Amino acid sequence: MIRFEGVSKMYGDSCVVNNSNLHINQGEIVALIGPSGSGKTTTMKMINRLIDPTEGRIFIGGTDILKLNVVELRRNIGYVIQNIGLLPHMTIADNVALVPRLKQWDENVYRKRADELMDMVGLDPETYRNRYPSELSGGQQQRIGVIRALAADPEIVLMDEPFSALDPISREQLQDEIVYLQQKLRKTIVFVTHDIDEAIKIADRICILNCGEVIQTGTPEQILRHPANDFVKNFIGLHRLSQTGIMPEITEIMIRPVTSKPNRGLTEALNNMRKQRVDSLLIVDQNERLLGIVGVWEIQNKFQNEALTVGDVMNPNLPVVLYNQPLSEAVNIISRHQVAYLPVIDDNRRLLGVITRAGLVDVMAKQLGATQPQRVGGVQAC
Numbered sequence: 001m002i003r004f005e006g007v008s009k010m011y012g013d014s015c016v017v018n019n020s021n022l023h024i025n026q027g028e029i030v031a032l033i034g035p036s037g038s039g040k041t042t043t044m045k046m047i048n049r050l051i052d053p054t055e056g057r058i059f060i061g062g063t064d065i066l067k068l069n070v071v072e073l074r075r076n077i078g079y080v081i082q083n084i085g086l087l088p089h090m091t092i093a094d095n096v097a098l099v100p101r102l103k104q105w106d107e108n109v110y111r112k113r114a115d116e117l118m119d120m121v122g123l124d125p126e127t128y129r130n131r132y133p134s135e136l137s138g139g140q141q142q143r144i145g146v147i148r149a150l151a152a153d154p155e156i157v158l159m160d161e162p163f164s165a166l167d168p169i170s171r172e173q174l175q176d177e178i179v180y181l182q183q184k185l186r187k188t189i190v191f192v193t194h195d196i197d198e199a200i201k202i203a204d205r206i207c208i209l210n211c212g213e214v215i216q217t218g219t220p221e222q223i224l225r226h227p228a229n230d231f232v233k234n235f236i237g238l239h240r241l242s243q244t245g246i247m248p249e250i251t252e253i254m255i256r257p258v259t260s261k262p263n264r265g266l267t268e269a270l271n272n273m274r275k276q277r278v279d280s281l282l283i284v285d286q287n288e289r290l291l292g293i294v295g296v297w298e299i300q301n302k303f304q305n306e307a308l309t310v311g312d313v314m315n316p317n318l319p320v321v322l323y324n325q326p327l328s329e330a331v332n333i334i335s336r337h338q339v340a341y342l343p344v345i346d347d348n349r350r351l352l353g354v355i356t357r358a359g360l361v362d363v364m365a366k367q368l369g370a371t372q373p374q375r376v377g378g379v380q381a382c
Helices: 041-049 069-077 092-096 098-102 107-120 138-151 170-183 196-202 220-225 229-237 266-276 296-302 326-336 357-367
Strands: 004-010 012-022 029-033 055-060 077-080 156-160 186-194 205-211 212-217 280-284 290-295 341-344 351-356
Touching: 004 041, 012 041, 012 055, 012 212, 029 041, 029 196, 041 186, 041 341, 069 077, 069 212, 069 296, 077 138, 092 107, 092 138, 098 107, 107 138, 138 156, 138 170, 138 296, 170 186, 170 220, 170 357, 196 220, 196 326, 205 220, 205 229, 212 220, 212 229, 212 280, 220 229, 266 280, 266 296, 280 326, 280 351, 290 296, 326 341, 351 357
Parallel strands: 029 186, 029 205, 077 156, 156 186
Antiparallel strands: 004 012, 004 055, 205 212, 280 290, 341 351
């Protein structure tokens, strides 16, 4: 689908990408990851010619991209960036439909497409289509950024660290949604990230770069089991493999939840979410018994009704784990239900805490003898 042949990019005497040979298959997510200055963003931007290569050729579907009209090339490639880039003076529906409208689609067609995509990421079109970006949370804006890139049904979507500015729970939820959307739409996605956990979670293949060179490409499993060299081992934090660790108790890794009582108003709940930087609350009674969960979208949908409380709009059906169950059961529940976090309760359904996907990843990595993943500061500079 996308093929780099001997691609290099120079800025004066500085080589940002050096003789890159990379093949990205149709319908797969490839994560480009590496320390700052490794060339991952430059590599991605050369695909839609935001940056042109100094040497070598890039092919899409067998065609040299330098032979394509650059405007048409970009309109046929979806693009999602970290700061979202929604146009503040345009409604959400108009933001989503921007590229289809530029491509002169019929208005009824692109309006219907925008509604379908909003519905697909859990944003009710009736509620959100006529709102403006400033009326949405950061996570909601990023969802719009993602579906805007998909609106014209491009075969290729480029994503440049799209979730790095979000809070951990919103980030995990959006990662889950990318996996879900990919299962339905099967796009070719090039995803730039600095987070190895994110790459492992969403990518079919990972391409690790350093100093402008491709160091290793493979599936997450291949890279974790067979790192190519010490740089890769150091970058992913994998120094040895050991299966001898004892899994901790659930209560040892759970964290404090963000909760609300069922009689609280919707405005108070939104303020609590904003303060705590979360997009959902666990609802408990006066004895701390878990009653349900409410998300920002449920609150937004019912916000105009001042008589409602969070107890009226909460969802009572949510997966939970008992404090005395083995940690492996929590892993199975999170995987089966595709949730970002899991409430921990006692035999009387009292809420004790929550365990998160990120917490489980850290625990399982330690059981394999891994240290924390190395970020920019932990890798030798080029």
